[in-house]
Amino acid sequence: EIVMTQSPATLSVSPGERATVSCRASRSVSHDLAWYQQKPGQAPRLLIYGASTRATDTPARFSGSGSGTEFTLTVSSLQSEDFAVYYCQQYHDWPPRITFGQGTRLDIK
Amino acid sequence: EVQLVESGGTLVQPGGSLRLSCAASRFPFYNYWMTWVRQAPGKGPEWVAHINPDGSESYYVDSVKGRFTVSRDNAKNSLYLQMNSLRIEDTAVYYCARASRATIATMGVWGRGTTVIVSS
Numbered sequence: 001e002i003v004m005t006q007s008p009a010t011l012s013v014s015p016g017e018r019a020t021v022s023c024r025a026s027r028s029v030s031h032d033l034a035w036y037q038q039k040p041g042q043a044p045r046l047l048i049y050g051a052s053t054r055a056t057d058t059p060a061r062f063s064g065s066g067s068g069t070e071f072t073l074t075v076s077s078l079q080s081e082d083f084a085v086y087y088c089q090q091y092h093d094w095p096p097r098i099t100f101g102q103g104t105r106l107d108i109k
Numbered sequence: 110e111v112q113l114v115e116s117g118g119t120l121v122q123p124g125g126s127l128r129l130s131c132a133a134s135r136f137p138f139y140n141y142w143m144t145w146v147r148q149a150p151g152k153g154p155e156w157v158a159h160i161n162p163d164g165s166e167s168y169y170v171d172s173v174k175g176r177f178t179v180s181r182d183n184a185k186n187s188l189y190l191q192m193n194s195l196r197i198e199d200t201a202v203y204y205c206a207r208a209s210r211a212t213i214a215t216m217g218v219w220g221r222g223t224t225v226i227v228s229s
Binding site: 056099102 | 152153155166169170209210211213214215216217219220221
């Protein structure tokens with residue numbers, strides 16, 4: 001099973017600043033990597049797939065990069081609605097296996 | 110608006126059974142892979158089961174193989190998860206999710222979830 005490890009567990013950032021979340025795969029997943037955002041009491045929402053392609057309705061301030069085992073989600077200028085938990089998900093092993101990271105909480109500083 | 114609505118979650122004793130349902134609307138349900146994903150309190154999501162558009166293929170995470178069965182009724186736009194021999198560690202919010210249009214291995218539409226609590 002491919003294990004996804006995110007860092008940091010919690011990130012405190014001020015509105016308007018830049019935030020960077022990292023995700024590492026235990027072995028190469030090529031570009032088969034997605035990012036989700038989850039707010040309290042809500043389901044996850046797909047933000048990015050293919051490591052760097054924004055999903056429909058994902059604001060341009062969200063960007064993804066990386067390949068192989070190292071990936072990054074960057075929010076260029078944090079808005080109040082961006083404070084949430086972010087998960088990476090690999091789908092290189094699909095079908096059937098997909099695995100998620102343990103999450104990074106983005107808090108207001 | 111595309112919608113998924115789960116139901117059936119409740120408190121159940123260890124060893125018990127439960128059937129979750131997911132009602133889909135406003136998209137061609139019969140065209141999409143569907144997935145059940147669960148999330149235990151304070152944890153990341155975990156995929157549970159996938160099923161292909163016509164229901165002929167299904168896949169399960171190892172921890173539920175032999176206990177859970179995913180099925181669908183395309184005439185009723187509905188997805189199901191039959192859960193048997195439930196364990197305490199199955200406690201979670203269970204989400205029904207539709208494959209995204211871009212990649213069938215990512216989930217582009219999610220329901221709001223239904224809570225399953227396994228406890229004596």
